[in-house]
Amino acid sequence: MSKKAKKKNHKKHSSSQLTEKKNFHLEGIHEIFSHKDRADESSSELKDDTNIIADIINEERDKRKWRIILFASIFLSICAIAAIAGLLYFNAYNPFAEENIILNIDGPDKTKVGEEITYTIDYQNTGEVSIHNTKLIINEPHGFNLISSIPEISGHSFDLGTIEAREKGSVEITGEFLDNLETTQVLSTTIIFMPNNFNSEFSITSKFYTVLEPLPITIQPNAPPTTTVDQDTSLEFAITNNGLKPYKNFRLLLNFPPNFTVGHSSTDYFTDDNQIYWEIENIEPDQEIIIDLIGRFNSNFDYFIDQNQEQSFKISTALVNTDNENIIQEEQEFTINITAEPINLSLIANGQNITGTIDFEDNVNISISFDNKSEDTINNLSLDLIIASQPIEILDWNNLDDDYFGQLEKTDAGTKLTWNFNNVEVLESLRSGEKDNINIIIPILPLDDINYNQISSLENVTLHAFANLYYNDNPDPIKSNSVELNVNSNVQLDIEAKYYNSDGSAIGQGPIPPLAEETTSYYLTFNLSNELHELKDITIKSTLPPKVFWTDDYDVSVGQVKYTPGDRTITWSINRLPVSAKSANLTLKLDLKPSNNDVGKLMKLLEYSNLSVTDIITNDTISQTYGIITTNLESDRFGIGKGIIQESFSPFQ
Known part of the structure; x- marks a missing residue:
C-alpha cells in the first residue's frame, strides 16, 4: 500500500477514534446530567416530604393551641359559674345589707340648762344575718354631764356583743346640760359591728340636736x-322659780x-373684784327668794358730771x-341716778322702775317712795x-x-x-333720814267692759x-x-278631763268610778285662747303621774305633739299663732290603771302644766302654771264625783 493510501487510512482511523471519544464524553455528560436530574428529583421529593411533615406539625400545634384555649375557656366558665353560684348561695343564705341595721335617738328637742x-338610743337588726362584736359608742354633747345610764356605760361605749337577726334593743343615758345657751348641743352615736361570715367592720352613725x-x-x-352720795342705798332682788321642778346650786351675781x-x-355673799355673788342652794317651784343689800356711793368723785350721774x-x-x-x-341691767336733791323720789310699777310688761288680767301695783337725804326736816x-x-283707757279707776x-x-x-299734807299724815313733815311711801292698786278693765x-x-x-x-x-x-x-296679750289655757260628752254619752272606756287593776280611759282637752297679740314659740308641757299611760291617741288643730318616755312629759309646740286664729286645741286619750293600794283615793291624771309663749308686740315671755287634773272630773257634769278608786270585783270572791 502506498504511503499515500496508508496515510489516508491512518487519518480515517484517527478521525473515527476522535468521534468515538467525543461520543463517549457526550454520553458521560448525559449520564452525569441524568444523575443530577435524578438527584434533583430525589431532592425535590425529599423537600416535598419535609413540607408535608412541617404542615402536619403546624396543624397539630394549631389544634393543640385551640384545645388549650377551649379547655381554659371551659375551666374559667366553670369557675365563673361556681363563683356566681357561691355568691347566689351566700346572698340567699347570708342576705346582709348595711341598711338593715337601724340606729335612732329619741330625746327632747329643747331642754332647760341644769334640768x-x-x-x-334604739338599735335594731331588721335583716336575716346576725352581727357580732357590736359596740355602741356615745359622743356626748359639749355641755352634757352624765348622771346614769341603763345598762351601765363603760367609758363612752356600750358593749352589745351579738345582735341576732330581727333582734332589737335600747340603751338610756340620763344627765343634765351645764353650758352656754348659744352652744349647739349634738349627741352623736355610732354602732360598730361585724356581720356573720364577714371579716370586716361596718359602722352606722346617728345624731340628735337639742336646743x-x-x-x-x-x-x-x-x-x-x-340717790345721793354718802347715803345708804337699799337694793332688793327677788328670785322666782316659775318652773315645775326645784333647782339647785346656782348663783346670783351683781356687777356694780x-x-x-x-x-x-340679808344673805351671806362672796366678793370678786367689782362683783359679788350669792350661792342659792335650792329653790322650789313657785318659791320666791328675797335678797336685800345696802350700799352707798362714795363722795370722792364728781357726780355733777353728766356721765357720773347715771350709775x-x-x-x-x-x-x-x-x-x-x-x-x-338671765341678765338684767338697771341704773341709779346720783342727785343733789334733798329728797329721793322713786316710783315702782309692778316691780319695774323703767319699763316692763303686765298681763291683761293683772292689777297695776304702784309704789311711790320718798326719802329725806338732807339734814333738815322738810314740811308740807x-x-x-x-x-x-294710750291709745285707750284700760284702767278701772272706779275700783x-x-x-x-x-x-x-x-x-x-x-x-x-293727788295727795297733800292737809289730809295725808305722812306728807305733813319728813325728818332727816326718814323714808315713807304711798301704795295703790288699780285693776285693769275686763275685756268684756271695753267697747268692741x-x-x-x-x-x-x-x-x-x-x-x-x-x-x-x-x-x-x-x-x-x-x-x-306694755300690756301682754290675753292668752289663756284651759285644761279639762272628761269621760262623758255634753249629752251624757260615754266617750271614755273602762269602768267609772275606776277599779283597781283595771284600765279606764279618759279624754283630756287643752284649749289655748288668744285675742290681742300674735304669739310665737308656744310651748305647753305636762307630766304624766305614775299609773297613767300615754296611748299615742290624740288630735291637734295646729302644731306638733311629742311624748318623751324618759321623763313622761307631753310637749305641745306651736311656732306661731296669729290673732285671726283666736284658739288652738289638743285632745288626747290617757289610760289609768290603779293598783289595789289606790282603793279609796282620788288619783292624778296630769301633773302641773306649764305654758310659755312670746308676745310678738311686747316681746315678753309669758309664763303660766296650771294645777293638777284628777279623776274627780270637775269639768264633766256627768262624771264629777266619780273619781275615787273602787275595789275590783272578782266573780270568785
Whole structure:
C-alpha cells in the first residue's frame, strides 16, 4: 500500500477514534446530567416530604393551641359559674345589707340648762344575718354631764356583743346640760359591728340636736331710781322659780360701779373684784327668794358730771359647772341716778322702775317712795301721780284701792291722783333720814267692759306713769323716774278631763268610778285662747303621774305633739299663732290603771302644766302654771264625783 493510501487510512482511523471519544464524553455528560436530574428529583421529593411533615406539625400545634384555649375557656366558665353560684348561695343564705341595721335617738328637742333629761338610743337588726362584736359608742354633747345610764356605760361605749337577726334593743343615758345657751348641743352615736361570715367592720352613725333654754328662774331688781352720795342705798332682788321642778346650786351675781361700796346683805355673799355673788342652794317651784343689800356711793368723785350721774348695775343668774365657771342664764341691767336733791323720789310699777310688761288680767301695783337725804326736816309735802293709758283707757279707776283717798282728775297728760299734807299724815313733815311711801292698786278693765269698736286699739296699749313731789311751797317739783308698762296679750289655757260628752254619752272606756287593776280611759282637752297679740314659740308641757299611760291617741288643730318616755312629759309646740286664729286645741286619750293600794283615793291624771309663749308686740315671755287634773272630773257634769278608786270585783270572791 502506498504511503499515500496508508496515510489516508491512518487519518480515517484517527478521525473515527476522535468521534468515538467525543461520543463517549457526550454520553458521560448525559449520564452525569441524568444523575443530577435524578438527584434533583430525589431532592425535590425529599423537600416535598419535609413540607408535608412541617404542615402536619403546624396543624397539630394549631389544634393543640385551640384545645388549650377551649379547655381554659371551659375551666374559667366553670369557675365563673361556681363563683356566681357561691355568691347566689351566700346572698340567699347570708342576705346582709348595711341598711338593715337601724340606729335612732329619741330625746327632747329643747331642754332647760341644769334640768335632768334622758336620751333613749334604739338599735335594731331588721335583716336575716346576725352581727357580732357590736359596740355602741356615745359622743356626748359639749355641755352634757352624765348622771346614769341603763345598762351601765363603760367609758363612752356600750358593749352589745351579738345582735341576732330581727333582734332589737335600747340603751338610756340620763344627765343634765351645764353650758352656754348659744352652744349647739349634738349627741352623736355610732354602732360598730361585724356581720356573720364577714371579716370586716361596718359602722352606722346617728345624731340628735337639742336646743338649750334658760332656767325658768326670773330675777327682779328693785332699786331707787335716784340717790345721793354718802347715803345708804337699799337694793332688793327677788328670785322666782316659775318652773315645775326645784333647782339647785346656782348663783346670783351683781356687777356694780367701782365707786359703789357694798355694805350689809340679808344673805351671806362672796366678793370678786367689782362683783359679788350669792350661792342659792335650792329653790322650789313657785318659791320666791328675797335678797336685800345696802350700799352707798362714795363722795370722792364728781357726780355733777353728766356721765357720773347715771350709775349702771347688772344682776344675773348662773349655774356653776364642774370647773367652777358661771353659766349665765338671765341678765338684767338697771341704773341709779346720783342727785343733789334733798329728797329721793322713786316710783315702782309692778316691780319695774323703767319699763316692763303686765298681763291683761293683772292689777297695776304702784309704789311711790320718798326719802329725806338732807339734814333738815322738810314740811308740807304734796304728791302727784300721773298715769296715761294710750291709745285707750284700760284702767278701772272706779275700783281703785287707795288707803289715802287721793283726789282724781283727768288731765291732758293722763289721769292725775293727788295727795297733800292737809289730809295725808305722812306728807305733813319728813325728818332727816326718814323714808315713807304711798301704795295703790288699780285693776285693769275686763275685756268684756271695753267697747268692741276699741278692741283693735288694744294691740299697742301702754301705761306711762311718773310722780312729782312739791315741798316747802317750792314751785319746782322733784321728779321721779318714769315707768312704761306694755300690756301682754290675753292668752289663756284651759285644761279639762272628761269621760262623758255634753249629752251624757260615754266617750271614755273602762269602768267609772275606776277599779283597781283595771284600765279606764279618759279624754283630756287643752284649749289655748288668744285675742290681742300674735304669739310665737308656744310651748305647753305636762307630766304624766305614775299609773297613767300615754296611748299615742290624740288630735291637734295646729302644731306638733311629742311624748318623751324618759321623763313622761307631753310637749305641745306651736311656732306661731296669729290673732285671726283666736284658739288652738289638743285632745288626747290617757289610760289609768290603779293598783289595789289606790282603793279609796282620788288619783292624778296630769301633773302641773306649764305654758310659755312670746308676745310678738311686747316681746315678753309669758309664763303660766296650771294645777293638777284628777279623776274627780270637775269639768264633766256627768262624771264629777266619780273619781275615787273602787275595789275590783272578782266573780270568785
